[in-house]
Amino acid sequence: MSALLEVKDLVVTVGPRKILNGLSLSIDAGSVHAIMGPNGSGKSTLGYALAGRPGYEITGGSVLYRGEDLLALPAEERARAGLFLGFQYPVEIPGVNNVYLLKAAINAARKAKGLPEVDAFEFLQLVRAKMKLMQMDEAFLSRGVNEGFSGGEKKRNEILQMLVLEPTLAVLDETDSGLDIDALKVVARGVNTLRSEHRAVLLITHYQRLLDHIVPDHVHVLARGRIVKSGDRSLALELERRGYDWVLEAA
Amino acid sequence: MAASQDSLVDRLRAEFAAVADQLPNTTVRDSRSAAVERLAAAGLPTNRDENWRYANLRALSRSRFAPIATHQPIAAPDLPAALDGFERYVFVDGQFAAGLSATPSGNVGPGIAANSPTDMDTPAAREARFALISDAFAVDGLCVHITAADSAATGASIRRIEVLFVATADATIGSSYPRLSVRLEANTRVHLIERHVSVGAAASMVNSVIDVSLDRDARLDHVRLQQLGARTTLVDTLDARLASNTHYQLHCIAYGAAAARSTLRVALQGDRSRVELTSGCLASGTQTLDTYAVVDHAAPGATTRELFRGIASGRSRIAFNGKMVVRQNARDADSVQMLKGLLAGSEAEIDIRPQLEIYTDAVKAAHGATTGKLDDAMLFYLLSRGIERDIAQSLLKWAFIEDALLGIRPEALRRQLERELSRQFQDIAALDGLLGDVK
Numbered sequence: 001m002s003a004l005l006e007v008k009d010l011v012v013t014v015g016p017r018k019i020l021n022g023l024s025l026s027i028d029a030g031s032v033h034a035i036m037g038p039n040g041s042g043k044s045t046l047g048y049a050l051a052g053r054p055g056y057e058i059t060g061g062s063v064l065y066r067g068e069d070l071l072a073l074p075a076e077e078r079a080r081a082g083l084f085l086g087f088q089y090p091v092e093i094p095g096v097n098n099v100y101l102l103k104a105a106i107n108a109a110r111k112a113k114g115l116p117e118v119d120a121f122e123f124l125q126l127v128r129a130k131m132k133l134m135q136m137d138e139a140f141l142s143r144g145v146n147e148g149f150s151g152g153e154k155k156r157n158e159i160l161q162m163l164v165l166e167p168t169l170a171v172l173d174e175t176d177s178g179l180d181i182d183a184l185k186v187v188a189r190g191v192n193t194l195r196s197e198h199r200a201v202l203l204i205t206h207y208q209r210l211l212d213h214i215v216p217d218h219v220h221v222l223a224r225g226r227i228v229k230s231g232d233r234s235l236a237l238e239l240e241r242r243g244y245d246w247v248l249e250a251a
Numbered sequence: 252m253a254a255s256q257d258s259l260v261d262r263l264r265a266e267f268a269a270v271a272d273q274l275p276n277t278t279v280r281d282s283r284s285a286a287v288e289r290l291a292a293a294g295l296p297t298n299r300d301e302n303w304r305y306a307n308l309r310a311l312s313r314s315r316f317a318p319i320a321t322h323q324p325i326a327a328p329d330l331p332a333a334l335d336g337f338e339r340y341v342f343v344d345g346q347f348a349a350g351l352s353a354t355p356s357g358n359v360g361p362g363i364a365a366n367s368p369t370d371m372d373t374p375a376a377r378e379a380r381f382a383l384i385s386d387a388f389a390v391d392g393l394c395v396h397i398t399a400a401d402s403a404a405t406g407a408s409i410r411r412i413e414v415l416f417v418a419t420a421d422a423t424i425g426s427s428y429p430r431l432s433v434r435l436e437a438n439t440r441v442h443l444i445e446r447h448v449s450v451g452a453a454a455s456m457v458n459s460v461i462d463v464s465l466d467r468d469a470r471l472d473h474v475r476l477q478q479l480g481a482r483t484t485l486v487d488t489l490d491a492r493l494a495s496n497t498h499y500q501l502h503c504i505a506y507g508a509a510a511a512r513s514t515l516r517v518a519l520q521g522d523r524s525r526v527e528l529t530s531g532c533l534a535s536g537t538q539t540l541d542t543y544a545v546v547d548h549a550a551p552g553a554t555t556r557e558l559f560r561g562i563a564s565g566r567s568r569i570a571f572n573g574k575m576v577v578r579q580n581a582r583d584a585d586s587v588q589m590l591k592g593l594l595a596g597s598e599a600e601i602d603i604r605p606q607l608e609i610y611t612d613a614v615k616a617a618h619g620a621t622t623g624k625l626d627d628a629m630l631f632y633l634l635s636r637g638i639e640r641d642i643a644q645s646l647l648k649w650a651f652i653e654d655a656l657l658g659i660r661p662e663a664l665r666r667q668l669e670r671e672l673s674r675q676f677q678d679i680a681a682l683d684g685l686l687g688d689v690k
């Protein structure tokens with residue numbers, strides 16, 4: 001069986017700079033991958049490039065998602081095809097209610113599948129259930145998207161959106177940073193409920209701690225724009241102990 | 252162009268001479284011809300005039316100035332739904348339509364209040380030159396004159412009035428002259444909804460003149476909705492004078508007409524008078540929506556709160572020129588202008604200008620004016636959730652314009668308006684289903 005996501009020799013240029021420089025990564029359905037790496041090494045760039053953010057120009061390589069060219073799709077179609085990016089810095093959108101966003105997102109996904117718009121009652125029930133799981137107060141629904149949310153609240157909100165959208169491939173960019181100890185568990189539980197043989201998760205993180213709660217099958221080190229080392233979860237423990245220098249020297 | 256302006260004035264004179272005898276309201280006949288003469292002397296504004304650069308007045312050359320004698324019959328279902336608790340007065344092409352109105356007695360009724368002749372030499376009067384055409388030709392108008400005794404008699408502390416100006420006829424048949432005169436005596440309060448709509452798809456010429464005068468401690472909540480048909484041209488002049496301790500809440504929402512120009516002047520003549528001017532404009536296609544708003548602080552301790560939001564899509568143009576004058580005696584003036592434009596089309600244009608003319612020291616005057624595009628990061632965030640581009644853009648536009656809608660009362664009107672506005676955005680149905688659930 002071919003991989004859910006197949007990234008080959010990806011080169012991504014932002015403005016005048018090449019940020020990713022021949023990155024390859026293969027993710028099978030049912031698996032959890034973690035990417036670690038020094039600040040500025042290009043982890044978020046990978047997430048944005050996969051999600052289709054304008055300005056992140058693909059100047060080389062290929063990305064196949066379910067065997068098809070992901071890079072040919074505009075951002076919104078990638079999302080509808082089941083790709084989800086949890087932002088490292090979720091964007092505040094004053095004046096757009098959280099609930100509008102959720103409803104618009106659900107309806108877009110349903111429309112793509114040829115389904116009618118979600119029933120208002122079902123929708124609220126679904127959202128309420130997911131909010132409960134994320135231990136979020138319902139008052140968040142009527143607030144502007146991420147507007148004035150604390151750092152941790154924003155991250156929970158990302159996972160809430162993920163749970164509502166049930167993506168096939170979730171790329172979570174430092175969803176753990178800024179979370180308190182309890183929130184980390186809540187977020188991990190949220191992610192774990194989504195794990196299934198059809199789905200995959202790509203976790204971008206700096207901390208081994210998250211990986212205690214969401215146990216990865218593979219751990220990669222991203223440095224200088226490419227994956228320089230891969231291993232199982234013991235690699236994360238080793239990185240925590242020894243830092244990145246030894247990996248970079250060996251690479 | 253001077254030549255064509257001259258010929259416009261000549262034509263106006265000739266048309267006036269031809270219809271003067273048939274015009275009703277003999278009471279104002281003398282001031283009618285005086286208005287024509289004053290206009291002939293002053294000339295009409297052109298785009299070369301500093302404050303008229305953005306106005307699109309092209310339709311004048313094909314318009315007939317004389318009022319429309321007869322119009323297509325229209326029925327109540329053609330009009331926006333009535334608002335609970337509001338008296339309704341309907342004017343069709345400038346003529347009072349009793350059959351469509353629900354009009355209790357009181358000092359409200361059709362008629363034309365004769366404007367006191369203005370001195371054409373003042374700058375304010377020069378900006379209001381189009382009002383002279385209305386002075387010459389207007390047929391009917393609504394006079395709202397609320398006295399303290401009147402509000403005591405009706406038992407209601409707030410009088411609620413909706414006036415609907417409907418345009419149906421083509422400009423080549425004649426012009427429509429909506430007229431509204433509001434005088435609130437001391438301590439009275441009115442909630443006034445003024446709507447300009449079209450029935451049918453005619454390219455009408457509408458020239459409206461609104462006069463507001465508030466005696467001390469009076470309060471007027473005034474919502475103006477400009478929802479004219481897509482081929483109509485509107486020239487609009489509003490003049491308001493506020494005495495001591497009055498409160499004027501003026502809410503202007505405009506998204507109709509091919510070309511609309513509003514000239515607003517609010518004179519804060521009494522101490523501690525307060526005006527809150529909120530204006531929202533939505534333009535698309537090749538529309539031009541131009542507002543020139545002057546607030547004149549002429550007494551101590553007066554307050555202005557001005558908020559503008561404009562979204563220009565397609566190849567449309569929006570202009571908002573907000574001038575704030577604080578005279579020497581207007582110490583302790585407090586004014587805030589928050590003006591924002593959103594360019595939603597690569598060929599759209601927005602020109603927002605706050606202007607301050609301050610002649611005294613003891614003033615608090617804050618102003619901010621920005622024009623920008625839809626925020627890329629916000630847009631990408633919405634797209635990354637699978638939301639279609641049209642809808643994502645509309646959500647962001649909605650968020651932008653919402654500040655200008657929030658204060659509109661009654662709630663029923665705001666909801667009506669929100670529904671209609673969401674239809675202005677491209678994705679109509681989808682957004683319709685989104686909004687309203689929460690609030």
Ligand SMILES: Nc1ncnc2c1ncn2[C@@H]1O[C@H](COP(=O)(O)OP(=O)(O)OP(=O)(O)O)[C@@H](O)[C@H]1O
Binds near residue numbers: 014039042
């Ligand atoms: N829009 C941009 N303009 C200029 N440089 C950029 C831009 N976006 C990213 N970069 C640069 O690309 C490099 C990689 O950034 P990226 O955000 O992908 O790093 P990261 O691995 O996610 O870092 P962190 O761990 O700090 O989140 C950085 O040096 C960053 O400054």
Ligand SMILES: [Mg+2]
Binds near residue numbers: 044045173174
């Ligand atoms: Mg990052």
